[in-house]
Amino acid sequence: MNYQAFAKLYDSLMEEAPYDQWIQFVKACSEKADFTGVSILDIGCGTGELLVRLHQEGANVTGVDLSAEMLAVASKKCEQAGFHPILIEQSMTQLEGLDSFDIVTVFCDSLNYLETEKEVQDTFSSIYQRLKDGGLLLFDVHSIQKIEEGFIGQTFAEDADEIAYIWTSFAGVYPSSVEHELSFFVRDEDDGRYVKVEELHKQRTFPIEQYKEWLIAAGFEIVTITADFTTSLPTEESERIFFYARKKNRGF
Structure with missing residues (x-):
């Protein structure tokens, strides 16, 4: 199946995905009404839906995904939206050849595709290296429930x-x-x-405390942990856990 057909398949399945809510989460964490001049790396960017929305909010966006087919679709979609972001095919566990960013996002449970503890730890360390001092890491994961x-x-x-x-x-x-x-x-x-x-x-997925431990070990401070697109703390019934972490400034 060519990538156009695969894109139709993926985007059909994701037709009701809460992209706008992810954008609002980024706005709330960054305390910005828009992202003019803000550099954002979207990991697991898929067919580029979030890239387009972030660009429309003024961000300078870059996308990373393991799938060449997805990136081909994202490239075409972004071109139709009037811009040409850098799109890189690589693993989130080892981000290379990238600039530094103000914000890194890993949404739509992309982090849950990592199967081992080491892969998650390597990913947090790799993202830390790609963030500016004080930069934000924003991601969600499935809850154990x-x-x-x-x-x-x-x-x-x-x-x-x-x-x-x-x-x-x-x-x-x-x-x-x-x-x-x-x-x-x-x-x-x-x-x-x-x-x-x-x-x-x-x-x-892993327990919330385990994610916290790995984030702190990688050099992040945890700002908030919430659930299901709300500002509420996770409960045993929560389905999607949101992490808002910040890279500590050097020397602190």
């Missing part, structure tokens, strides 16, 4: 005109991890036939 009760053992399905899917989730090999088996049926634009696409996505 979401992984263990909201996903594991669940099956989700949808049947629309252009796409249908079956999504089944199983317990992963690590604690608080899940494997998502997805089967998509996507209509080919050329001949109208449905093409089956299968994917396996693995995600893992």
Whole structure:
């Protein structure tokens, strides 16, 4: 399947994703009405939806993603929006060839695709190196409750005109991890036939205290930890945990 078809698949699944709420979270943490002149690195940028919105708010944006296909879609989408950001295919665990940024974002549970403790630690250290002194790291992760009760053992399905899917989730090999088996049926634009696409996505999360420990060890100070796009502290029922951390200034 070419990347245009894959983009249609991804963006269809993410059609109701709360992009505007992520933007509001960044605004609230940065205490800025807009991002004019602010440099932002979006890790796990996917097809570029957040890049476009951040650019429209005045930010100087850069995107990183492991998927060349996603970045190709993001490049086209940003071009259609009238700008040409730097887009780099690489792992978040080892960010190289980048400038320093005012803000780094890792949203839409992108961090949950890291399976080991070391990968998360390496990512925090790598982001620390890419932030200016006092720069902000903003990210969200699935809660343990979401992984263990909201996903594991669940099956989700949808049947629309252009796409249908079956999504089944199983317990992963690590604690608080899940494997998502997805089967998509996507209509080919050329001949109208449905093409089956299968994917396996693995995600893992960790206790909030563990994320805090790793952030502090990497050199961050934690400003707030909230849940589910609110200003409230996480509870046992929370599904998405938001972290707002700041790189400590050198010498402090």
